[in-house]
Amino acid sequence: MSILVTGARGRVARGVVTRLLAAGHSVRIAGSDPTELQPPAGVEAVRLSLREPDNAAAVLRGITSVFLYAEAAGITAFVEAARAADIRHIVLLSSSATNTPDPQSSPLAASHHTVEVAVAESGIPYTVLRPGAFATNAIGWKYQLMGSGTIELPYPNAQVAPIHEDDIADVATAVLVAGDHLGETLDLNGPQSLSFVEQIAILADVLGRDLPFVEVTRDRAFAGLTPYMDAGYADALLDLWAAAVDPEPVSGTTEAITGKPGRDFRTWALEHRADFAIDPDQRG
Structure with missing residues (x-):
């Protein structure tokens, strides 16, 4: 399995990379400026702007699964490239803000909701992670x-109920490696x-x-x-x-999955x- 981790400067993404490598998986990391990513030994760091993913096809070549940060601006182009690359699973890091009754009207939720909808409608197997407040x-x-x-x-x-970033990384890694919880939205909190x-x-x-x-x-x-x-x-x-x-209310998702x-x-x-x-x- 070869996994692309986007937004690789983030705390959660870095945790996912560490865990995937420890489990023996091939990892490629991406960010808008790869010179800032400091990849672990043997990990390829590539440029990918999720706002303008013009090179997504090249970045996704040879990739089977994706850990995706929510970015609405370029999501249509990205999921088109992911379909063409025959991606088997997208694990999307979204936000509990999208649990609101009208997420598209909420400044906190709108961008995340747009990405959730695009991923769900892409035809690509997916899992959505909705963490609440980060510790x-x-x-x-x-x-x-x-x-x-x-x-x-x-x-x-x-x-x-503040959630530790390592718990989000643990859940994301478990779902990526197992390839399960397809089509599910998982609420996460501490x-x-x-x-x-x-x-x-x-x-x-x-x-x-x-x-x-x-x-x-x-x-x-x-x-x-x-x-x-x-x-x-x-x-x-x-x-x-x-x-x-x-x-x-505590979701209990971390313990249920890990x-x-x-x-x-x-x-x-x-x-x-x-x-x-x-x-x-x-x-x-």
Whole structure:
């Protein structure tokens, strides 16, 4: 089996590559700038822009399965090339945002939904992975601490079940290798629903230092988000947090597919302590 992993700079994709190689599979990695990919020994890194996949036919030559990041702009051309290449299985990394009743109207969901539909209608066997909040999103708090010394939370009690990126990689690899769960959409999240306040408390305990936080208005949070994302996306994200008043149900998909319990947020925090190191010279 020869597998193409797209978006190979991403944490999940890198985890998939490591696992596939350990299992003895041939891997090709792709990104818009292959010089930034740092491929493992023996792995071919190629250029593939998912927005404009003009060379997809060449990239897919000799490939049997694909781990695909969601990118709506070039998806029609990509699936046409995948059909022509007789790809046997696409495992698509999508988002739980598409679970909304009208995903095409949601800035959080629309792009992912477009890709899901294109893949499902392509005639190529597929599996969709819909992870919820990534545990690694917590790294964003580091930059608030570097700036003002305080984490700003518009909805401190919003509940999510953060998923470890390694659990997503484990599930993706298992599905790619087994070639099963065809035509299925798999919802993925972590093993425990936590509020943002509870996540910060776990991080503080792991790091051995206080992580001060303050509740702020929606308008202030919006102003803090829009330098880094589209305004519509920021509004939709704030709506999502505002509505997350109840614990998020745990899907249990990771354990069902891999046979191992999902990694909890404390495990993630212990493994990512170095990501929260702050040089005094970096403070705002």
